Amino acid sequence: MSALRQIWDDVAGLWSLVVGLKVTGTCFVRDQVTVHYPRNEVDNLESFRGPIELVESPDDPAKPRCIACMTCASICPHECITVVRKKHAKTEEGADKKEGESVKGEVKKKVSKEPVRFTYDYTRCCLCGFCVENCPAHSIRFSNRGYLAGFDKNAFIFDLLEKFGDKRRGSG
Numbered sequence: 001m002s003a004l005r006q007i008w009d010d011v012a013g014l015w016s017l018v019v020g021l022k023v024t025g026t027c028f029v030r031d032q033v034t035v036h037y038p039r040n041e042v043d044n045l046e047s048f049r050g051p052i053e054l055v056e057s058p059d060d061p062a063k064p065r066c067i068a069c070m071t072c073a074s075i076c077p078h079e080c081i082t083v084v085r086k087k088h089a090k091t092e093e094g095a096d097k098k099e100g101e102s103v104k105g106e107v108k109k110k111v112s113k114e115p116v117r118f119t120y121d122y123t124r125c126c127l128c129g130f131c132v133e134n135c136p137a138h139s140i141r142f143s144n145r146g147y148l149a150g151f152d153k154n155a156f157i158f159d160l161l162e163k164f165g166d167k168r169r170g171s172g
């Protein structure tokens with residue numbers, strides 16, 4: 001190898017070093033855009049689209065808004081959602097008399113629906129949002145749970161009624 005070629009290689013190597021140091025230096029002084037997980041976590045996950053969850057009823061936060069219509073279960077392209085509903089009859093006194101309706105003092109039957117089981121397989125979910133957009137009761141939203149981890153895929157099959165606890169189950 002000629003001396004000229006050697007000098008050229010040295011200059012090219014030095015130039016590469018300068019360019020690399022410039023990139024490193026620029027990133028070093030910029031605002032940090034990542035966190036050192038798991039030592040640090042992102043402060044604001046509000047816009048994060050995590051696994052779905054059920055929304056509380058505005059009348060009774062111990063219950064979900066869900067009316068067990070099954071729309072989400074049937075529309076989900078990956079069959080992530082399983083809903084089991086329980087129908088139970090409520091009785092109430094009728095209001096003003098109208099054709100085909102009960103009169104005041106008469107007992108009329110009203111069938112209410114609520115889910116007794118609502119499972120969601122996050123391992124199959126593509127977060128497409130069909131369930132969220134099509135729920136007629138606006139009962140599903142994306143959570144911002146961004147730090148899920150587990151050793152078993154069953155850890156990602158969620159009982160979405162769990163957060164409503166025993167109070168809701170006892171009311172069925």
Ligand code: SF4
Pocket residue numbers: 052075076077078079080081124125126127128129130131132
């Ligand atoms: S976000 Fe999409 S894939 Fe996930 S549960 Fe809803 S409909 Fe199914």
Ligand code: SF4
Pocket residue numbers: 065066067068069070071072073083134135136137138139140
């Ligand atoms: S979450 Fe919404 S779409 Fe799904 S069963 Fe309940 S009311 Fe129907």
